[in-house]
Amino acid sequence: MKHVKSVELKEEVRRIHQHNAHMAAEVVRLCEREGFGFVIYAAANEWRRRDPVGAHTVGPCAVFTEPCDCKRGRSCDKCHGCGWQFKRVAKKRA
Numbered sequence: 001m002k003h004v005k006s007v008e009l010k011e012e013v014r015r016i017h018q019h020n021a022h023m024a025a026e027v028v029r030l031c032e033r034e035g036f037g038f039v040i041y042a043a044a045n046e047w048r049r050r051d052p053v054g055a056h057t058v059g060p061c062a063v064f065t066e067p068c069d070c071k072r073g074r075s076c077d078k079c080h081g082c083g084w085q086f087k088r089v090a091k092k093r094a
Contacts, residue, residue, distance in 0.1 A: 031039045048055040064087040074081035 068079035068085040070076040
């Protein structure tokens with residue numbers, strides 16, 4: 001009996017993987033046809049319409065990061081030792 005459940009479970013897992021691969025391929029075809037950005041934008045709008053409280057949003061980036069050119073480590077006032085700074089910070093201080 002235990003072996004039968006194991007075989008059934010493996011078959012169900014295989015079926016789910018096949019279904020997911022098929023769905024992922026469909027999404028890629030849609031994105032290639034309509035544009036990846038548009039599909040993400042449309043999906044975010046639909047998600048927000050269905051769940052206005054818990055939905056993620058998609059939009060233009062507010063800031064970017066770039067490597068910091070400092071050599072001061074934690075005492076750097078731009079990156080505080082992490083080695084990365086916000087691009088808008090770099091423009092402001094340049």
